[in-house]
Amino acid sequence: MSDTEAKYAIRLSFETIQLPPFRDILVLGKGAEHGRSGLARALQLLAPDHFETIDIQEGNVEAVYINRQVLKKISQEKMILALSKKVFPFVSEGELLKVDVKIDVSANTVEYEA
Template sequence: MHIRDHSHINYSISLSFEEIKLPPFQDILVLAKNSPQGKLGLSKSFELLVPNGFHLIEINDDKVEAIFVNKKILNKISVSKIIEILKAKVFQYISEGELLMVDFKITISYTNIEIS
């Protein structure tokens, strides 16, 4: 006895795509101690992907080796303030070998502007 299978296979495909920007983060990257990439490797990668776009800041911390900061942020806030904020709010959550992407949006507002 032969069984004939006359069923048809139907495929359903969902497809989506979007543009990405390199590097895949915009603001700050925190590099933990003993990260496999290392600060020199990441520095070279950034110079190829975004020449002159990020500033490497070496950090003296138990958990963090360095941070990469978008230079546009440095036009608005000082390196020391950035480090102070990251030490207080971010560094405590990083694990050895990790890379953390930090969204660091700055809003500047003025109030009570006097015009004479």
């Protein structure tokens, strides 16, 4: 019988997280195990009154949860139109898809009356 010495190496990494684990938009695919109402309740507990729930019946999409701060910068209709064209075609059934949004607002001319 031989004497062996066990050696262990442990590598740890960590980062801070925010709850909920997304900031801007969450797209809920049809048939997702979380379900529309369950996810809405969870978001209400994690971030009360921060997200607007929008029912969608398009392709594989059942609902969209949009941060109300996003909706202060762009209308719900315009945001849903953009998602419909650029995101919804890529949503698989049963999937939760996190969408990060960056909105740039610029104005060429601002006029004031004295």
